[in-house]
Amino acid sequence: MAEFIFTNSYLLLILPLLSFVIIVLWLAGKYQNPAELDKTLRCQNQINDSEETQKRADDFAKGPKIAGLAAILLATLNALYGLGLATAYYQHVLAQPEHYPNRTLVCFDLAWLNFSPGLTANMGIYLDPISVMMIVVITMISLLVNIYSIGYMKDDPAFDRFFALMSLFTFSMLGLVVSSNILQMFVFWELVGVSSYTLIGFWYEKPSAVAASKKAFIVTRFADAFFLIGILLVSFQAKSFDFLTLNLPETAALLNQSIVLGSVPVNLLTLATLLIFAGGWGKSAMFPLHIWLPDAMEGPTPVSSIIHSATMVVAGVFLTARMFPLFSEAVGTLAVVQFIGSFTAIFAAIIAITQRDIKRILAFSTLSQLGYMLFSLGVAKISLHGEMGPGLNSLGYSAAMYHVFTHAFFKCMLFLGAGALIHAVHSNDLMAMGGLKRLMPKTYWSLLAACLAIGGIFPFSGFWSKDAILLAALQSGHYVTFGVGLVTGGLTAFYMFRLFFLAFHGEARSELHDVHEDPWMTFSIVALTIPTLGAGLFEHFFAGEMVASGLAYADHLSHPLWLPVIASLVGISGIGLAWGFYGHGRTEKADEWRQWFGPVYQLVQNKFYIDEIYLFITHRIIFQGIGAPVKWFDRNIVDGAMNLCGRILQLGGKMVRLAQNGQLQFYLGVTVLGLAALLFLAS
Amino acid sequence: MGDYLFYALASALVTFSLLAVSLPNLLHGAISLIAAFFVTAALYIMLQLEFVALAQIMLYIGGIIIFMLIIILLTTGLGVENRHKISNSRRLAGAGVSTVLLFGLLYAIGSKPSTVLVKDKYRAAPVTMDDIGLRLLSTGKEGFVVPFEIISILLLVALVGAVVIARRDSSVTYSHGDGQKESA
Amino acid sequence: MTLSHFIILSLMLCAIGVYGVLTRRNLIGILLSVEVILNGANLNFAAFAHFRAFDPTAGAVFPIFVMAVSACEMAVALAIVISMYRRKKRLDVYRLEELNG
Numbered sequence: 001m002a003e004f005i006f007t008n009s010y011l012l013l014i015l016p017l018l019s020f021v022i023i024v025l026w027l028a029g030k031y032q033n034p035a036e037l038d039k040t041l042r043c044q045n046q047i048n049d050s051e052e053t054q055k056r057a058d059d060f061a062k063g064p065k066i067a068g069l070a071a072i073l074l075a076t077l078n079a080l081y082g083l084g085l086a087t088a089y090y091q092h093v094l095a096q097p098e099h100y101p102n103r104t105l106v107c108f109d110l111a112w113l114n115f116s117p118g119l120t121a122n123m124g125i126y127l128d129p130i131s132v133m134m135i136v137v138i139t140m141i142s143l144l145v146n147i148y149s150i151g152y153m154k155d156d157p158a159f160d161r162f163f164a165l166m167s168l169f170t171f172s173m174l175g176l177v178v179s180s181n182i183l184q185m186f187v188f189w190e191l192v193g194v195s196s197y198t199l200i201g202f203w204y205e206k207p208s209a210v211a212a213s214k215k216a217f218i219v220t221r222f223a224d225a226f227f228l229i230g231i232l233l234v235s236f237q238a239k240s241f242d243f244l245t246l247n248l249p250e251t252a253a254l255l256n257q258s259i260v261l262g263s264v265p266v267n268l269l270t271l272a273t274l275l276i277f278a279g280g281w282g283k284s285a286m287f288p289l290h291i292w293l294p295d296a297m298e299g300p301t302p303v304s305s306i307i308h309s310a311t312m313v314v315a316g317v318f319l320t321a322r323m324f325p326l327f328s329e330a331v332g333t334l335a336v337v338q339f340i341g342s343f344t345a346i347f348a349a350i351i352a353i354t355q356r357d358i359k360r361i362l363a364f365s366t367l368s369q370l371g372y373m374l375f376s377l378g379v380a381k382i383s384l385h386g387e388m389g390p391g392l393n394s395l396g397y398s399a400a401m402y403h404v405f406t407h408a409f410f411k412c413m414l415f416l417g418a419g420a421l422i423h424a425v426h427s428n429d430l431m432a433m434g435g436l437k438r439l440m441p442k443t444y445w446s447l448l449a450a451c452l453a454i455g456g457i458f459p460f461s462g463f464w465s466k467d468a469i470l471l472a473a474l475q476s477g478h479y480v481t482f483g484v485g486l487v488t489g490g491l492t493a494f495y496m497f498r499l500f501f502l503a504f505h506g507e508a509r510s511e512l513h514d515v516h517e518d519p520w521m522t523f524s525i526v527a528l529t530i531p532t533l534g535a536g537l538f539e540h541f542f543a544g545e546m547v548a549s550g551l552a553y554a555d556h557l558s559h560p561l562w563l564p565v566i567a568s569l570v571g572i573s574g575i576g577l578a579w580g581f582y583g584h585g586r587t588e589k590a591d592e593w594r595q596w597f598g599p600v601y602q603l604v605q606n607k608f609y610i611d612e613i614y615l616f617i618t619h620r621i622i623f624q625g626i627g628a629p630v631k632w633f634d635r636n637i638v639d640g641a642m643n644l645c646g647r648i649l650q651l652g653g654k655m656v657r658l659a660q661n662g663q664l665q666f667y668l669g670v671t672v673l674g675l676a677a678l679l680f681l682a683s
Numbered sequence: 684m685g686d687y688l689f690y691a692l693a694s695a696l697v698t699f700s701l702l703a704v705s706l707p708n709l710l711h712g713a714i715s716l717i718a719a720f721f722v723t724a725a726l727y728i729m730l731q732l733e734f735v736a737l738a739q740i741m742l743y744i745g746g747i748i749i750f751m752l753i754i755i756l757l758t759t760g761l762g763v764e765n766r767h768k769i770s771n772s773r774r775l776a777g778a779g780v781s782t783v784l785l786f787g788l789l790y791a792i793g794s795k796p797s798t799v800l801v802k803d804k805y806r807a808a809p810v811t812m813d814d815i816g817l818r819l820l821s822t823g824k825e826g827f828v829v830p831f832e833i834i835s836i837l838l839l840v841a842l843v844g845a846v847v848i849a850r851r852d853s854s855v856t857y858s859h860g861d862g863q864k865e866s867a
Numbered sequence: 868m869t870l871s872h873f874i875i876l877s878l879m880l881c882a883i884g885v886y887g888v889l890t891r892r893n894l895i896g897i898l899l900s901v902e903v904i905l906n907g908a909n910l911n912f913a914a915f916a917h918f919r920a921f922d923p924t925a926g927a928v929f930p931i932f933v934m935a936v937s938a939c940e941m942a943v944a945l946a947i948v949i950s951m952y953r954r955k956k957r958l959d960v961y962r963l964e965e966l967n968g
Contacts, residue, residue, distance in 0.1 A: 669776065669777070669780045672780050672781070672783075672784050673780055673783060673784075675784065675787065676780075676783045676784050676786075676787030676788075677787075679787035679788060679790060679791040680787055680790060680791075682791070683790060683791045683794040683795055
């Protein structure tokens, strides 16, 4: 059985791809939106009777469901396969450490590109603790989000396109996490970017959605360019693309050399790992490349839920973790990772306090949590023996992965819940909600669990993973980072419960019509409560097994008892503060404080004007200062030269054309003149 | 005597030909062409080619020119078709080009005087109708029966072709005429 | 009355015909001018047959052939003129320039 699962592990990728292909080629367009169809057919005078229209409408009501159901069926199969793969991996690889010292199994390997005898790139399926964990997370969340989307998207004319793109995304993301070499990962990395782009711009009639999708694509592409350079640097030195080779200590030793770049001597290892991290920097939306993520909330909420919180944005964290043995040798890079992570964590949390758009709050919260994961990776290198050596304690590593796991579930659920609220209120604005507790009880209680989890309250899943991260920061001696993490935890609890109270408590602040809980949607939300509550059980499993190859087991050196107590107290005080301000769903008290803060509040609410700074840099400096002169040069000098050639030829053509005037007499006259000339010349 | 007659006929021929190509009224032009052909026939007689002269009169004047007159009358009504004047510059250009051609030809012929041109004393015996008829139908080495037959086929083909071309094309409807639409 | 006289005469006819072809605006006028050119050629044949040929009969046959061919040409050309006239309602060669480049 396990043998079968391993040898056919490519099915994991085939199933979502199949779903995409089936929907696109077979189901999509089969049942068109009757309104749209009517318009076209009426133009062609093909519809005369209302019976036909009714039939088409019925078809439509039935039809897209088929696409959704097909997607769900295949997603279910895929989730089952993912679980089977995880079980088989657990039983056969983890249980036999003597056979698999690195806990790594490349169970499918296909020669893909043969560059030269020394350099080949394979397509493979690479199973190790983190990729198996990601497989489970992605397939499960994909399934639940697909189910949720049946309810959420049921009135959308592009219902089937949505499911096709979701399947494409699932395929790409799974391909990314199981990549056995860095080139394959880059391919899927870009595929993920493309599917994200299409899904953010799903409602392409909205200019803001189009702008957001462009922004996301350009920002991440900007980062990916550096990633590609990093890939080339590393692969050139290591003569291989395989992660197994790249993660060997020999590769790090090979890279650990000084080169002179311009006139600045740099360490090649630091440079290469920084460049690779730059890819994750963009994908995980770390400061200052975070600007695309809040805007990406223009996409449908299920998309935000799966792509922009649970899976794709952790690709940066995943990449860092995947290459961690190499990163761990590059102290400078880890410092950068740690700094950027912690800064983004608190930066985003501060902004989230002031936002009014429910999805944007969650987006900034995602940024903040991604910051947690990254700084956890940044502090992961703790020497047990007080020196750099093979015996490293990678608690930060396992903690980061643990947080990826727990965060995926509760953040996905928060988004789905937010989607349910938006669906009910038809607005993203928090100030338009309120008093929904009575109307949406299931959502209320589920979201309460998620908010408690993200706030880090015992015994919800977030408590355990945050505790592990804080412990890692503490043990590694990075006290500033630890402090930032602690404070951010309080802020997180505060803004999440601000959202929670404002949405559910008090009185409704806008007129609500026909608020109900869609069964498809509620099912997913409630189902996600289970991992949110229960993920804490995996703490020891993660600490024990989630270890980068070559690094030692994580060891809770000393776990001071005051740490969880302090963390919980901070979280509870955040909740208490939120209760104090917004507990009854009112904002008067908060408004007073806002007056008091004045310009500081303005600064924060405008997200520290980062977008404006970008616009200034791009429009004023790059476009006008560099782009415009270059454009002038291109238009006038380069194009001018080309145009001149063209003009000369055109002029020649025009002159020749004059001869071809179609006038018989002109032709004859010229012929006669030519004959006369010949006569004079010849005799 | 012969020389004077030749000069008179030649100047008449040139004059009529010039009139034929330059008279604004086509009908007048065709009539002066008839005159020119008559003069040419006279020249043929001077060259002792009576049969050619007769053929000239019968074929050209009796056939082709009459045919042309009919067409002129059919398409332009009394030949006064020149609604658009021919510009003087065009006339000048045409005159220039044809003069250049004339002098080119003269120069070409005059610059290399061949023996043929210089030896000017030989005169052929008059060609009788018998000779021509026999030569045309002779199958011998010097007979012209093959070109003769080919010419007759050519005439037939031209006849059929003319009918086909001039026939009203049923696939094209014309916007003028009596307003009736043609149907196949 | 020598061969040279006839050659010059026929060359003049040819030049006059060319002038007509170049200046006439009406299609029928051009055909008329072509006849002038052919006439010059015929005259040339006849003159050479009379003054030079050892076999004058051949020289006499040639103008007859030319006449036959020109009759064919006329027939076809006039058919074209007719159909053109029917199509365009005018025979102005300035306007017949569909083949311009």
